[in-house]
Amino acid sequence: MTIAIGDKLPAATFKEKTPDGPVEITTDELFKGKRVVVFGVPGAFTPTCSLNHLPGYLENRDAILARGVDDIAVVSVNDWHVMGAWAQSSGGMGKIHFLADWDASFTTALGLQADLSAGGLGVRSKRYSMLVEDGKVKTLNVEDMTSQATVSSAATMLEQL
Template sequence: MIERGNPVPSVGIKLVTAAGVEDTTSDAALGQGTVVLFSVPGAFTPTCHVNHLPGFVANAAKLREAGVDRIVCAAANDHHVMKAWAEASNALSDVDFLADGNAALAKALGLDKDFSANGMGTRYARAAAIIRNGVFEAVFVEDAPGVTASGAPAILMALQATA
């Protein structure tokens, strides 16, 4: 699993932003400035849609005040689903979306999780990270269902502790 001090790996992804969809690499998308990356098992899934993403949208201004340049949500969904979720959540002005349809980045980060029992295949574990200039500074992985360690309030506290 990715740890503090590890660089962002270079994996092909699709980045969904307010400007559209772009083919890029994970290191290009996450490698400059201070980035908060949070990963979810799936777009539109109940906890992700109702609890995880909305917390980052609601706290986007506070995260920026704490020095965050970019907030990015990653999921093992295709870019069409990620774009639809971003639009339906009115999140594109605050959050960029990383579409990792084959979970290649999830695997490279060691955040891949088998959700086959639920018919969802390989997905991301629910997690969040603070990345500074392409290097992981802190990683928070949920060890139980729900959003606690990887939610926006926890990330804000971690940012304030390192300020």
């Protein structure tokens, strides 16, 4: 079953690359008592993710934070090395969290997994965005196609804030 507005996020532990190496970050650490924008992507360095989805959130970071958001995170079914390299190459390191859902456990618990095996990618995430307040989903925007980044875009999220 897919997570819905009003649902509490499932407990999960992500890995994130920092200048000091990898750290684990739990959903409680990231969301408890905070207002956080999260967006999920099928894969770091993939065309739509790198050329459209991520840049929108980086460009609109300050505007999103100015609307009472405490943090922004991107989640992908990749390992922390790949997510760290993506953070570094995109200029996003230290600006938003690049969270590795390496085994797709969080993505699957959300019910937002996508089988992209036909394209050689295996199980990945659907493309989505959500506003989470104190661990509960307040808005949820899921793309019909992983190649699209309109419903889950930073511009849409700004309108919803």
